Amino acid sequence: MRKISVAKVGIIAATSFYLGACAQATDSKDQSQFEQTVSEAIRPIIEENNVPGMAVAVTVQGKRYFFNYGVASKENGQKVTQDTIFEIGSVSKTFTATLASYAQVSGTLSLLDNASKYLPALADSSFNKISLLNLGTYTAGGLPLQFPENVNDQQEMIAYYKGWRPSYAPGTRRLYSNPSIGLLGYLAARSIGKPFDELMEKKLFPKLGLTRTYLKVPQNQMSKYAYGYSKDNKPIRVSPGVLDSEAYGVKTTASDMIQFVEANMNGMELDETLQRAIAGTHIGYFKVGDMTQALGWEMYTYPINLDRLLAGNSSQVSLKVNVVTRLAPSLSPQQNVLINKTGSTNGFGAYVVFVPVKGIGIVMMANKNYPIPARVKAAYQILMALDSKLRLTSAR
Template sequence: MRNISLPKLGILATASLFFGASAHAADDHDRRQLDRVVNEAIGPVMEKNNVPGLAVAVTVQGKRYFFNYGIASKESGEKVTEDTIFEIGSISKTFTATLASYAEARGTLSLSDNASKYLPALAGSSFDRIRLLDLGTYTAGGLPLQFPGDVTDREEMVAYYKSWRPAYAAGTYRLYSNPSIGLFGYLAARSMGKPFDDLMEQEIFPRFGLTRTYIRVPPDQMGNYAYGYSKDDKPIRVTPGVLDSEAYGVKTTAADMIRFVEANISGSKLDETLQRAIAATHTGYYKVGHMTQGLGWEMYAYPTDLDRLLAGNSSRVILKANAVSRLAPPLLPQEAVLINKTGSTNGFGAYVAFVPAKSIGIVILANKNYPIPARVKAAHQILTALDSPSGLTSGR
């Protein structure tokens, strides 16, 4: 463990290095180089956006580096570590997509099936003509970002879906939507005959070796669960909602999340069914500008520039309906891509990005919902340095 002083912030960042099962020390030059790169990217972001605590995890060809900044709770003064539990918001959708792909790999569903097949209550509704794939790629026809405020339980949820009418033909427009991918995950769990939360916590998380990742944080882990901070700097955590688990309900640590990233970079140590599920989430189905929509994940040809990443993660893409170009046949998983996802709750902000061809990836978790462009820029700055001629990936 090493302490890195950030005078402008008046806080300490602790950087630690893990080699998986290996106990060998990292090369000192690599550590100093990465220390400098991460601090130069993260320090100004925390200062400008008044972020109380932030955890960064970086993987470089199987080596894990952790950088921990600030505090998990202003009330307790508990410092952030790689085992601090953060809300990851919509990055949860990548886990939901993995569950659905896993269900397909096990033969309990097909993405080409109509959604109503898995919920008979929707028979005769618009979902007779909307595929599971449409739900998983936000192309069902205009489902909104959030449920209306009067949808508060399962009965009202079903009634909402039964009465909903698409504004666009399925597969023609992408509108980012919690009710869309939420239903996707809900139906995937139904196809497997178990509740979504149980499947995640008892099957999916353990299969990835994630030991501190939860939908429901257990009582003995609440002390490690950070408080998020609202715009007016009040402590806050996510509140329950319809299909919240499926759309934005995962809580995890930097240590677990970088392990998940590594499994997405190379799942060779996982069982064959899970490998197929991961590959399916990296399959490209539609394009919006330079962004390719997979299941949960969003992808860009690599190398890519910052402007393209910012455009793909912009409010125009997140909040507006965008005409899509369908990829027929779907684009099989590529190595020369940057794969990313952002996520937020009212008190937390997160970002994940990785490049399979370079075996590099980054996780940034914060207990403040600070602007998405700041997350993307910081991650891009670090990944660019890693892949520079003098970076950690050079000569390896």
């Protein structure tokens, strides 16, 4: 693998692809037009999948728009707002990737280091030959989607990793895995010298300006925490698990998530280290079909048609082993890309997508785990409508 030079990532250019202050939208005409666009895409999802509530946030060249549907709790009828707290499942991995990239920029780790370097208990294990980058791109050699049921604490976790053997040479196959990127987050926190939860809640989230994003929702915010709903429509929230914070544990609001999206497109107000860290999560390392695997995020050349975007977000890619092509050199952050990530827990479903060159980002969060193709289709419908509006406006 080629050594990654964070200096070459760029401090501002890699994330600053459009201009404009990130503020609540005040243009009532745009709000009305966008509301029609969003509702045409979202309302069929709610009806077809019996989704109790959804929060949708859109950013268009620095202006934010919020669209809320249904209820956060069927039991008390509380309505969804932009400040309703949702579980975002595996979208959490993009925050874990940001922390790992932050650690690299800060000099506490290198993604090219072997994983065992940061956890002596893994010395003489398979992780002597598996890099942190392999963990962050699901190319360690076949780590599974979930831990086995008998792994319930840190001691059992370490024993599992010590005994695990790869089915494939590292860097040759991709298998989407919570234990893979979860271990990356765990080791990144060890390299910094503080617990992962503390680093996220007391350092990364505040640095990003996120005031309603949590791993553990505080008691005084529980009234804003939506209930998710299972397949049989029973109220449910995520249960604790090994490396849950690192892999799928973030709870957040539409207002915070759209701010995170804006930070990924235009982080000029952030400190230099964090700008470079975010840019580092947009480096492309492996190809699976049309999808480029970055750190946490998944990317496509833009424009892209819907069928290809659906293929990249299909169960074939997310649940099965795929041969990968290593990009050498790695693909530096690009402007003309679509960047996305899906996330689910048993009671929630989320999708985040943005196109830096257009300055368009979309956040969709629901308190039901509805099918991923429906999320992608709805977001793509919204994206195409917004892109078309921008092109018509610029042509005048």
